[in-house]
Amino acid sequence: MADVEFRAVRKAFGEHTVIPGLDLTVHDGELLVLLGPSGCGKSTLLRLLAGLEQATDGEIRIDGRPVDALGPRARNIAMVFQNYALYPHLTVRGNLEFPLRMRGMGRAERERRMLEAARALGLEPLLGKRPAELSGGQRQRVAMGRAIVREPDVFLMDEPLSNLDARLRVQIRAEIGALQRRLGVTTLYVTHDQIEAMTLGDRVAVMRDGVIQQLGRPVELYQRPANLFVAGFLGNPPMNLLEPAFEWRDGARQARLGGTWVRLAGGIPDQARFAGIRPECFRVGASGSSGDGRQDRLAIQGSVDSVEVLGHERIAYCRASEPVVELTDGPGPWRSAEGLLAARLIGSGVLERGESVTLTAPAAEIHWFDEDGNAIPTDLG
Amino acid sequence: MSRTPTRLRAVLAYALLLAFTLVFIAPVLFMVVGSLKPDALVLAEAGSLRAFLPDSVNPDNYRAVFERVPFGAYLLSSLIVNGLIVGLGLLVNAFAGYALARLRWWGRGAMLALVLAVLVIPFEAIAIPLFYQLSWLGWRDDWLVQAIPFVANPLAIFLFYSFFLGLPRELEEAARVDGAGVLRTFFLIVLPNAKAAFASVAIVLFLFHWGMYLWPLLMTTSEGVRPLPLGIANFYTLPPLQWGDIMAFGVLMVLPVLILFVVFQRWFVRGVASTGVKG
Numbered sequence: 001m002a003d004v005e006f007r008a009v010r011k012a013f014g015e016h017t018v019i020p021g022l023d024l025t026v027h028d029g030e031l032l033v034l035l036g037p038s039g040c041g042k043s044t045l046l047r048l049l050a051g052l053e054q055a056t057d058g059e060i061r062i063d064g065r066p067v068d069a070l071g072p073r074a075r076n077i078a079m080v081f082q083n084y085a086l087y088p089h090l091t092v093r094g095n096l097e098f099p100l101r102m103r104g105m106g107r108a109e110r111e112r113r114m115l116e117a118a119r120a121l122g123l124e125p126l127l128g129k130r131p132a133e134l135s136g137g138q139r140q141r142v143a144m145g146r147a148i149v150r151e152p153d154v155f156l157m158d159e160p161l162s163n164l165d166a167r168l169r170v171q172i173r174a175e176i177g178a179l180q181r182r183l184g185v186t187t188l189y190v191t192h193d194q195i196e197a198m199t200l201g202d203r204v205a206v207m208r209d210g211v212i213q214q215l216g217r218p219v220e221l222y223q224r225p226a227n228l229f230v231a232g233f234l235g236n237p238p239m240n241l242l243e244p245a246f247e248w249r250d251g252a253r254q255a256r257l258g259g260t261w262v263r264l265a266g267g268i269p270d271q272a273r274f275a276g277i278r279p280e281c282f283r284v285g286a287s288g289s290s291g292d293g294r295q296d297r298l299a300i301q302g303s304v305d306s307v308e309v310l311g312h313e314r315i316a317y318c319r320a321s322e323p324v325v326e327l328t329d330g331p332g333p334w335r336s337a338e339g340l341l342a343a344r345l346i347g348s349g350v351l352e353r354g355e356s357v358t359l360t361a362p363a364a365e366i367h368w369f370d371e372d373g374n375a376i377p378t379d380l381g
Numbered sequence: 382m383s384r385t386p387t388r389l390r391a392v393l394a395y396a397l398l399l400a401f402t403l404v405f406i407a408p409v410l411f412m413v414v415g416s417l418k419p420d421a422l423v424l425a426e427a428g429s430l431r432a433f434l435p436d437s438v439n440p441d442n443y444r445a446v447f448e449r450v451p452f453g454a455y456l457l458s459s460l461i462v463n464g465l466i467v468g469l470g471l472l473v474n475a476f477a478g479y480a481l482a483r484l485r486w487w488g489r490g491a492m493l494a495l496v497l498a499v500l501v502i503p504f505e506a507i508a509i510p511l512f513y514q515l516s517w518l519g520w521r522d523d524w525l526v527q528a529i530p531f532v533a534n535p536l537a538i539f540l541f542y543s544f545f546l547g548l549p550r551e552l553e554e555a556a557r558v559d560g561a562g563v564l565r566t567f568f569l570i571v572l573p574n575a576k577a578a579f580a581s582v583a584i585v586l587f588l589f590h591w592g593m594y595l596w597p598l599l600m601t602t603s604e605g606v607r608p609l610p611l612g613i614a615n616f617y618t619l620p621p622l623q624w625g626d627i628m629a630f631g632v633l634m635v636l637p638v639l640i641l642f643v644v645f646q647r648w649f650v651r652g653v654a655s656t657g658v659k660g
């Protein structure tokens with residue numbers, strides 16, 4: 001068991017800098033998820049820790065010991081690859097035993113550990129089969145087994161579920177979580193699936209272009225995104241973003257959202273430029289239903305563009321009179337477009353396409369962001 | 382479209398293929414049939430279609446091959462020399478191809494370019510300088526000297542190189558993380574998954590060198606170390622000139638190649654089938 005520390009780690013491939021300088025500590029026994037879009041350097045970070053790549057700069061420590069000069073073998077790390085990388089010429093038994101063999105472990109001990117891992121993952125009936133004879137889920141389990149059999153200090157998992165179908169992904173996700181908690185091995189888990197990140201991670205690090213945007217518990221990230229990138233990356237559909245007009249009225253800075261001037265008890269911060277609202281904060285009412293002059297609610301007129309029915313909930317996409325800012329993965333400024341507002345609705349009720357509606361939300365639920373997309377903390381937000 | 386033109390086309394295509402096949406197989410057939418005939422008949426019937434029809438199975442020519450020249454010794458030499466070339470060649474070229482494909486070292490790009498450049502130099506161009514070099518060392522007239530210059534083979538290196546490039550890199554990385562060093566990764570993970578490459582290189586090396594004539598002619602003087610191609614050349618010069626005997630020699634010389642091919646063909650198929658790596 002060990003903690004892992006990245007200190008000012010930089011990685012460049014030739015001219016191309018992938019990780020410009022990263023500090024991160026993974027606590028002992030924790031499952032930390034690296035979440036980010038494709039190409040942001042997640043795999044590179046894992047490979048640096050595994051010793052498959054050399055850092056251009058900086059230091060990596062495992063259990064307080066610098067490992068930069070050590071090869072993969074000496075780091076005592078186990079890795080699960082996205083395509084599993086099972087040895088095709090070996091049986092499941094051979095695959096599970098391989099890491100033990102490489103450590104020069106005696107036959108009896110090897111057998112014992114191999115069977116233990118096989119039992120933990122329900123692989124006993126498959127021991128004599130080769131990878132080509134297994135289903136996707138079974139292969140995934142063998143890859144997990146090969147990782148746990150050695151009792152390593154650190155697990156690395158690089159999108160271990162991305163080759164599975166949706167149902168299996170949910171099931172094995174739960175199994176991985178349970179296994180990791182039971183073994184208590186420090187784990188670095190890479191994914192670009194936010195649900196995996198939210199459900200599995202003790203903490204989640206959201207990455208973009210090799211830079212950690214925010215690190216925290218999943219709820220924290222969801223409830224208090226540090227910037228627009230995190231706000232847009234977590235949550236499906238992502239946070240709605242509006243660019244209101246601001247004005248001093250009645251001695252307070254107010255924002256014009258829809259038909260209403262909205263004010264906050266604590267005042268709207270001076271730097272505020274964008275207003276973000278989660279889809280589940282919206283209430284959908286009949287058109288014109290909420291002018292009632294309240295300044296602690298915003299009310300936006302719109303028409304229903306489409307409705308996605310997802311069983312117990314529905315997502316209504318509404319075309320608003322308001323200019324909606326689209327969150328994009330690219331760098332700001334964020335494209336301003338007459339986009340759609342998403343509202344998540346629980347329960348049933350009829351919404352027709354083209355129907356005029358009013359979207360309302362408490363002003364306290366608004367996330368405020370400044371010019372550069374960084375979140376502005378408010379007392380209530 | 383009506384069916385007749387397509388059928389007609391198929392018939393024509395097959396006719397063409399058949400014609401080509403006949404052209405290629407005729408000399409071989411001629412040789413096999415000739416080897417079974419009394420010598421007088423070989424030339425007498427050479428001008429007619431009967432040259433391709435055995436009238437009796439007559440092992441006399443085969444017996445003559447063994448009685449008139451030390452065929453066994455030639456065969457042994459050929460097998461040993463080619464065994465050395467293939468055996469050492471598989472190891473050396475696989476190492477070289479792997480180093481070029483996977484290891485990171487200074488000058489790798491230049492070395493790869495060099496290997497490709499050497500590919501186009503015919504052996505005849507370097508045979509004489511090499512001959513002087515080895516004569517100066519006083520090394521000649523044994524099996525090893527016939528094999529060593531051909532162990533490192535640029536085509537084989539290139540075949541291995543491209544095959545290794547195509548292997549999923551994660552397999553080797555998984556092995557490294559699991560605790561294997563470079564050598565164990567190579568022997569325990571890469572090699573078992575590269576059977577197809579080993580089979581093709583073995584066949585290439587064997588075919589290239591089974592008929593080798595110039596180099597052994599330069600390097601050997603004793604009958605005891607001379608390979609089959611020198612043997613058959615020698616056979617021509619032995620009076621009386623018996624065409625039936627020479628045909629029999631030819632058949633015996635081709636046989637090992639056929640056997641090897643049949644054996645390795647199974648490997649080919651298996652090798653290709655087992656590269657279904659991904660999930």
Ligand SMILES: Nc1ncnc2c1ncn2[C@@H]1O[C@H](COP(=O)(O)OP(=O)(O)OP(=O)(O)O)[C@@H](O)[C@H]1O
Nearest residue numbers: 013016018036037038039040041042043044045192
């Ligand atoms: N060996 C390499 N040589 C050059 N560039 C590389 C190399 N490996 C990765 N990169 C680059 O580094 C960047 C990050 O790659 P990385 O594989 O870490 O992304 P990722 O976050 O894992 O993405 P994905 O979700 O698609 O797996 C990419 O732009 C990629 O092109």
Ligand SMILES: [Mg+2]
Nearest residue numbers: 042043044158
């Ligand atoms: Mg990746």
